[in-house]
Amino acid sequence: MWEEFKEFVMRGNVLDLAVGVIIGTAFGKIVSSLVEDVIMPIIGLIVGGIDLTKLEITVGDAGIKYGAFAQSVLDFLIIAASLFLFL
Numbered sequence: 496m497w498e499e500f501k502e503f504v505m506r507g508n509v510l511d512l513a514v515g516v517i518i519g520t521a522f523g524k525i526v527s528s529l530v531e532d533v534i535m536p537i538i539g540l541i542v543g544g545i546d547l548t549k550l551e552i553t554v555g556d557a558g559i560k561y562g563a564f565a566q567s568v569l570d571f572l573i574i575a576a577s578l579f580l581f582l
Contacts, residue, residue, distance in 0.1 A: 526574045534573075535566055 503509065531548070539545050550562030 522577075523570075523574060526577065527570050530566060530570045530573060534569065 535547055539547055547562040548560075548566050550565075551558045551560040553559075
């Protein structure tokens with residue numbers, strides 16, 4: 496069983512997938528930083544100096560952080576567009 500497992504792990508597809516996941520994670524961090532530190536402050540200045548990540552609606556004791564959600568959506572769109580252009 497150990498030999499079969501070693502053979503499975505050492506296949507090219509598994510190693511390629513592992514490398515892809517690691518690179519994808521690092522790429523995601525870079526894009527998240529781009530959105531958080533560059534794009535969102537510019538959008539905040541355009542809309543009047545508002546920090547969009549801090550926007551929220553309070554309902555009772557719960558806070559609905561729609562600004563943080565908007566930032567996550569923007570992260571996803573930029574990552575998807577970058578991968579589309581790269582591939």
